[in-house]
Amino acid sequence: MGIQIAPSILTADFARLADEAAAVSNADWLHVDVMDNHFVPNLTLGLPIVESLAKAAAQPLDCHLMIEDPDRWAPGYVEAGASSVTFHAEACRAPIRTAREIRAKGARAALALKPATPIEPYEDILAEFDMILIMTVEPGFGGQKFLDVCVPKIRRTRDLIAKHGLDLWIEIDGGISTETIERCAEAGADVFVAGSAVYNADDPNTMVEKLRTLAADVTTH
Numbered sequence: 001m002g003i004q005i006a007p008s009i010l011t012a013d014f015a016r017l018a019d020e021a022a023a024v025s026n027a028d029w030l031h032v033d034v035m036d037n038h039f040v041p042n043l044t045l046g047l048p049i050v051e052s053l054a055k056a057a058a059q060p061l062d063c064h065l066m067i068e069d070p071d072r073w074a075p076g077y078v079e080a081g082a083s084s085v086t087f088h089a090e091a092c093r094a095p096i097r098t099a100r101e102i103r104a105k106g107a108r109a110a111l112a113l114k115p116a117t118p119i120e121p122y123e124d125i126l127a128e129f130d131m132i133l134i135m136t137v138e139p140g141f142g143g144q145k146f147l148d149v150c151v152p153k154i155r156r157t158r159d160l161i162a163k164h165g166l167d168l169w170i171e172i173d174g175g176i177s178t179e180t181i182e183r184c185a186e187a188g189a190d191v192f193v194a195g196s197a198v199y200n201a202d203d204p205n206t207m208v209e210k211l212r213t214l215a216a217d218v219t220t221h
């Protein structure tokens, strides 16, 4: 699939979401951060807005659930129109069942890891997923500083995927900019979430292309 850029609408104007989606028309995905004020200390949006955005946006929706009890809610996001649904390892009670439900409904299933959560305990269930999302900030807010300490986990995840001969994408989320994207791409990431770097840029579409080029130039896997 190559390098993919997923602008996060967390930094967009929530009153103009359709226009904000159109402003990143050359992005591969629209990244939608669903926060419940329990799993993370912030509250954003839920199923009704995802359902409307799925109809209004040209890009497929990449829904990142930062919520408690994703086992209950995740399949509903596929029904609402998400093409990829990510839930957190730290919040999920039945990751295999939930991933299978997401896939059975026709979307890609992804497992997210907070910065202090290792990938190794999930090695045996990697094949249940289409993507691993590695957080490079503590989840909850846009505009935070990239955590360099997460980069070795990207490399270890890429090695585990190769060891098992799988075809998973690795998505990176948090503090991604022209300053930080190359070290993540070098380590093996291929899907890049960027909120403030894209939506605070003078021209969001130009920034999407700049990020894509920087990552593609250093990708080796």
Ligand SMILES: O=C(CO)[C@H](O)[C@H](O)COP(=O)(O)O
Pocket (backbone or CB within 6 Å): 008, 010, 011, 031, 033, 064, 137, 138, 139, 140, 141, 142, 143, 144, 173, 174, 175, 176, 193, 194, 195, 196, 197
């Ligand atoms: O999941 C998130 C926060 O929990 C956001 O997607 C992420 O932080 C993107 O924002 P930025 O690129 O500004 O860091």
